[in-house]
Amino acid sequence: xxxxVGVVSLVLLAPILQGALAPYLxxxxxxxxxxxxxxxxxxxxxxxxxxxxxxxxxxxVVDLLSGGLLGQHALLSVLVFAGSRALSVQVNxxxxxxxxxxxVALTAVHAFVVAGLTAFFTPDAGFGVPPLHTLGPLLFANAxxxxxxxxxxxxxxAWIGGDETPRRLLRLQTRSWVS
Amino acid sequence: MTEIRSRVLLAGLTAxxxxxxxxxxxxxxxxxxxxxxxxxxxxxxxxDVAVPLQKAxxxxxxxxxxxxxxYVALVGVRxxxxxxxxxxxxxxxxxxxxxxxxxxxxxxxxxxxMREGFxxxxxxxxxxxxxxxxxxxxxxxxxxxxxxxxAGMPLVCEDGLVGLVTATSxxxxxxxxxxxxxxxxxxxVQRSRTRGIVRGTGDGxxxxxxxxxxxxxxxxxxxxxxxxGVFPKGLRIGAITTVQxxxxxxxxxxxxxxxxxxxxxxxxFVMLRRGATMxxxxxxxxxxxxxxxxxxxxxx
Numbered sequence: 001x002x003x004x005v006g007v008v009s010l011v012l013l014a015p016i017l018q019g020a021l022a023p024y025l026x027x028x029x030x031x032x033x034x035x036x037x038x039x040x041x042x043x044x045x046x047x048x049x050x051x052x053x054x055x056x057x058x059x060x061v062v063d064l065l066s067g068g069l070l071g072q073h074a075l076l077s078v079l080v081f082a083g084s085r086a087l088s089v090q091v092n093x094x095x096x097x098x099x100x101x102x103x104v105a106l107t108a109v110h111a112f113v114v115a116g117l118t119a120f121f122t123p124d125a126g127f128g129v130p131p132l133h134t135l136g137p138l139l140f141a142n143a144x145x146x147x148x149x150x151x152x153x154x155x156x157x158a159w160i161g162g163d164e165t166p167r168r169l170l171r172l173q174t175r176s177w178v179s
Numbered sequence: 180m181t182e183i184r185s186r187v188l189l190a191g192l193t194a195x196x197x198x199x200x201x202x203x204x205x206x207x208x209x210x211x212x213x214x215x216x217x218x219x220x221x222x223x224x225x226x227d228v229a230v231p232l233q234k235a236x237x238x239x240x241x242x243x244x245x246x247x248x249x250y251v252a253l254v255g256v257r258x259x260x261x262x263x264x265x266x267x268x269x270x271x272x273x274x275x276x277x278x279x280x281x282x283x284x285x286x287x288x289x290x291x292x293m294r295e296g297f298x299x300x301x302x303x304x305x306x307x308x309x310x311x312x313x314x315x316x317x318x319x320x321x322x323x324x325x326x327x328x329x330a331g332m333p334l335v336c337e338d339g340l341v342g343l344v345t346a347t348s349x350x351x352x353x354x355x356x357x358x359x360x361x362x363x364x365x366x367x368v369q370r371s372r373t374r375g376i377v378r379g380t381g382d383g384x385x386x387x388x389x390x391x392x393x394x395x396x397x398x399x400x401x402x403x404x405x406x407x408g409v410f411p412k413g414l415r416i417g418a419i420t421t422v423q424x425x426x427x428x429x430x431x432x433x434x435x436x437x438x439x440x441x442x443x444x445x446x447x448f449v450m451l452r453r454g455a456t457m458x459x460x461x462x463x464x465x466x467x468x469x470x471x472x473x474x475x476x477x478x479x
Contacts, residue, residue, distance in 0.1 A: 016229050019308030020236035024244065027382070027442070032313050049192055049275060055369075056196045063203075064225045066310045067317030068357050069211070078196050086197070106244065114314045121208050122361050124378075134382060138313055147307030 006160035010037065011054055015062045028137035031145045034062045035110055038077045039103065040153025042084035043093065046161065055081035072117055076107070076110060096147040098151075102147040104139045111135055197364075211361075216330055216346050223348025230321050233308040270404045293405050299411065301335070301448040302326060304352070316359040316379065318342070322449060323350040331409065335385075335451040339415030339438035340364070340403060340448050352449075357384060357416070358441060365406035368399045376433060377401060377416055384417055384435035395422050397432050411450070 014037040020032050034115045038055045045051030059077030063070045084106065092098050219225065304326075308319040322328045324347050333343040334354045340358040355362055356470040362379040365384060373395055375388030386401060388394070399419040405412030417435040 012225070012228070015311035016308075017236060019229065019311045020233035022238075023306075024240050030313055034311065044207070048189055052189075052192060054195065057202070057323040058199075061225055062311045064222050064311040064346075065308070065319060065353070066228055067315035067353070067359050067361065068312060069204045070207040070222075073312060074203070075200035078193060078200065080195060094221060105243075110315065115206075118360060121204055124361075124363060141296070158292050159367035 003160055006156060009055060010103070010156055010160070011058045014058065016143050019065050026137075028094055029141045030138070031141040031149075032107065032138065033108070033145075033149060034058055034077075035080065035107065036103065036146050036149040038080050038155055039084050039106065040150040041062070041157070042081045043150065044154045044157045046157075048085060051076065051085070052081055062091060067119065068114070069121055072076065072114070072121075075115060075117070075154055080106065080110065099150060100143040100146055104143050107139050107142045108135065111138070124172070211345065217324065218346050218348045223351075226319070226346075226348040227323075229236045230307050230319060233319065234321070236374070249454045281386065286399070291337050300451045302328065302451055304328070304447055305451050306349075306445055306447060314381070316356040316381065317345070317354060318354050318447075320344075320354055320447065320449070321351045322352070323347050323352050325349050326354045327451055328449050329389075330458040331368060332452065333410050333414070335414060335440055335450060336444065338417065338440070338448050339417070340410065341439055341441075341444065343409065344449060354447070356441060357439075358382065364410060364416065364453065365404040367404040368395055368419070369402050370399050375405070384437055385418065386433045386435050388431055388433070389429055390431070395419055397421060401435060411452075426445075 014033040018030070038058055039056070040057050041051050044055065055076050056078045059074035060071075062073040062077075066073065066149040084102075087093070087102075091102070093102055115130060188424070200447055207216070217223075245423075255336055281294045302322060304320040304322040306318050306344045307321050310317045320328070320334075328344060330344050334343060340357060342362065344352050345355045346353045356379070357364065357377065358379040358381060359378055360381050364377045365374070366377040367374045368388075371394045373388050374391045375386050378385050378387060386395070397419050401416040401419065403410040403412055403414040403416060415438040417437040417439075420434045420436045423432040423434075
């Protein structure tokens with residue numbers, strides 16, 4: 001029961017919280033909480049398969065609460081999870097500063113992929129390369145809140161896992177990213 | 180061997196999830212082209228759960244903001260009130276002159292005759308949350324199919340056109356704002372009657388039109404043209420701020436200042452009509468007005 005409640009909370013809360021807080025934050029400085037939660041799951045969830053499914057569900061919830069096409073954020077969540085999981089054993093993602101840098105890169109790539117997918121499925125919208133005055137503040141906002149959000153996800157994952165310890169990131173790991 | 184098996188299984192799972200997402204996108208795109216969608220029970224459940232949760236999360240923030248706005252930030256209100264009264268007097272005078280001009284041209288009578296049967300019921304809805312993604316501009320509303328709201332219905336407020344309902348669940352709805360990149364509305368310049376399309380750019384509006392440069396000038400008011408049948412004619416969209424220099428007579432662009440302040444939007448009205456023709460919106464004998472669509476409890 002604890003696991004179910006924990007997972008549902010983790011998957012539902014970030015998109016709902018983001019939608020609820022958005023009216024009170026300046027448009028440009030609204031951090032993408034769901035992206036950070038998916039990154040947190042990729043870094044800390046022990047089992048890759050279930051982590052991938054939860055990340056996808058998180059994306060589907062965003063799709064339902066967002067104006068994009070249903071499936072767009074789910075697809076992005078799969079890619080973010082897989083990419084972050086793979087990269088987490090190749091690059092140093094321990095500590096706040098490396099994570100903030102990674103989040104900046106991830107947010108930028110995420111923005112361009114969203115624009116590309118929107119342009120592909122909605123040709124009338126055109127390929128809207130995110131302008132710097134929109135992207136810059138978002139990169140900043142995501143980087144600033146990322147340590148706190150990822151730490152919260154880590155605590156949540158530990159609580160859900162119970163006796164099972166969450167995935168521990170090491171500076172040096174084997175190349176395998178399948179647990 | 181176990182590791183290889185795990186890798187294969189994981190690759191398969193990833194492929195399946197990507198496939199499901201892509202299929203959903205294609206199906207959803209088709210549904211949107213057909214005017215929106217009524218969400219299935221399980222996806223509607225997420226919306227129905229999200230609305231009360233977002234209201235609960237936003238309540239203390241709203242109270243704090245209202246408290247500030249109503250008690251602390253009242254400095255200068257007296258002077259602002261005086262300025263607004265002056266502006267109102269000027270606007271009334273202008274309005275009178277324009278009415279006189281319309282009467283003189285005989286158009287007012289024709290418009291009055293056309294509007295005789297204009298009756299679009301409107302349902303107030305509270306905006307409980309904004310888009311969960313940073314890249315789209317939509318809102319979550321606390322009214323759904325149970326209240327008679329369906330995909331394809333226009334959203335308006337006292338300042339003008341807000342957007343369109345794109346998805347509904349039993350007790351909630353999602354609306355796409357005009358600002359969204361996927362939004363395109365048939366529009367025309369009120370002064371010159373130049374027609375075109377207003378598109379969202381994410382953080383603003385652009386009016387794309389065909390015609391001479393003189394047809395569109397900064398300050399011109401843009402209204403819905405009624406073409407396409409989704410929005411009724413005459414809803415305020417915004418005002419032209421700048422017209423792009425150059426361009427061809429076949430494709431010109433102008434930046435538009437929206438009539439609605441989307442940053443301060445709290446309540447909207449759902450126009451409880453959707454239809455492909457203006458006849459539905461401007462029905463004269465009531466024959467086209469199907470009240471069954473409006474009955475509360477209609478979950479179809």
